[in-house]
Amino acid sequence: MTVQRINLNAEEIFQKQWLTYQTLLQEDYLEHRTLYEAVQSIILDRARKHPLRILDLGCGDSDYIARALEAVGGASVVESYTGVDLSEPALAISESNIHRALGSNDKATWHHSNFVTFSNSCQEDFDIVLMSFALHHLDEPSKGALLKQAQRVLSKRAGCFILVDLFRQPDESLPQYHERQQEEVTSMWTALSTEERSCMTDHMLKFDMPETHANMEALACAAGFTSVESVKEARNELSMVVLLKV
Ligand SMILES: C[S@@+](CC[C@H](N)C(=O)[O-])C[C@H]1O[C@@H](n2cnc3c(N)ncnc32)[C@H](O)[C@@H]1O
Numbered sequence: 068m069t070v071q072r073i074n075l076n077a078e079e080i081f082q083k084q085w086l087t088y089q090t091l092l093q094e095d096y097l098e099h100r101t102l103y104e105a106v107q108s109i110i111l112d113r114a115r116k117h118p119l120r121i122l123d124l125g126c127g128d129s130d131y132i133a134r135a136l137e138a139v140g141g142a143s144v145v146e147s148y149t150g151v152d153l154s155e156p157a158l159a160i161s162e163s164n165i166h167r168a169l170g171s172n173d174k175a176t177w178h179h180s181n182f183v184t185f186s187n188s189c190q191e192d193f194d195i196v197l198m199s200f201a202l203h204h205l206d207e208p209s210k211g212a213l214l215k216q217a218q219r220v221l222s223k224r225a226g227c228f229i230l231v232d233l234f235r236q237p238d239e240s241l242p243q244y245h246e247r248q249q250e251e252v253t254s255m256w257t258a259l260s261t262e263e264r265s266c267m268t269d270h271m272l273k274f275d276m277p278e279t280h281a282n283m284e285a286l287a288c289a290a291g292f293t294s295v296e297s298v299k300e301a302r303n304e305l306s307m308v309v310l311l312k313v
Pocket of ligand 1: 088124125126127128129130151152153154157180181182183198199200201204
């Protein structure tokens with residue numbers, strides 16, 4: 068694992084939020100189960116030609132991607148798995164989830180790194196770039212710049228970008244989106260304590276900047292992707308899976 072130095076406060080924040088995030092995964096509040104049915108189908112389809120080189124930006128603990136890989140054949144469909152994240156506790160769990168899915172970690176690499184820095188300097192080629200509930204943390208120009216880097220590392224292998232993320236409805240403003248999101252948290256996220264819920268809603272108001280599908284399509288086309296397709300929407304209409312082809 069490549070380790071970059073980050074300050075202690077940032078690590079403490081990631082550690083604290085990671086424990087809460089694991090409850091979100093266990094309770095399926097972000098609807099990973101539904102959304103990853105689509106991710107799994109895309110991987111299965113792409114793996115028909117040859118084993119895949121997969122880059123997972125903001126991989127977290129890789130819980131759902133590991134389940135998807137295991138379900139479609141594990142090591143037989145994977146040439147390599149590269150996970151990138153700033154959270155050390157999450158990366159440690161990722162290692163054990165990927166080990167379970169692939170039978171060993173011989174084909175896997177992790178980078179404790181900012182995914183913007185990593186993608187800017189990455190010199191490897193990939194079949195799939197996955198970004199799941201992570202791109203919405205960037206502002207619009209940074210999203211565009213990251214999509215350009217993703218397109219670059221996918222272009223030689225005619226790969227695809229699987230974007231699982233929060234999306235605003237057409238014509239929905241960011242404050243309107245946040246209001247809808249806060250209603251969902253208040254009414255549905257009942258397994259969290261009041262303190263955890265308020266920590267999450269604070270985080271969402273500060274850091275969640277989802278695009279509309281139309282904005283994302285424009286950014287993806289400007290980055291060189293030739294096709295942008297919504298393949299699955301969550302029940303709560305807060306997130307979806309979008310497939311970008313080079
Ligand atoms: C909401 S979690 C998603 C984790 C996982 N992909 C999933 O779908 O469950 C967002 C992840 O992105 C990571 N993250 C956020 N900003 C990052 C950045 N700039 N560079 C690297 N990782 C980042 C966080 O540490 C966290 O693990």
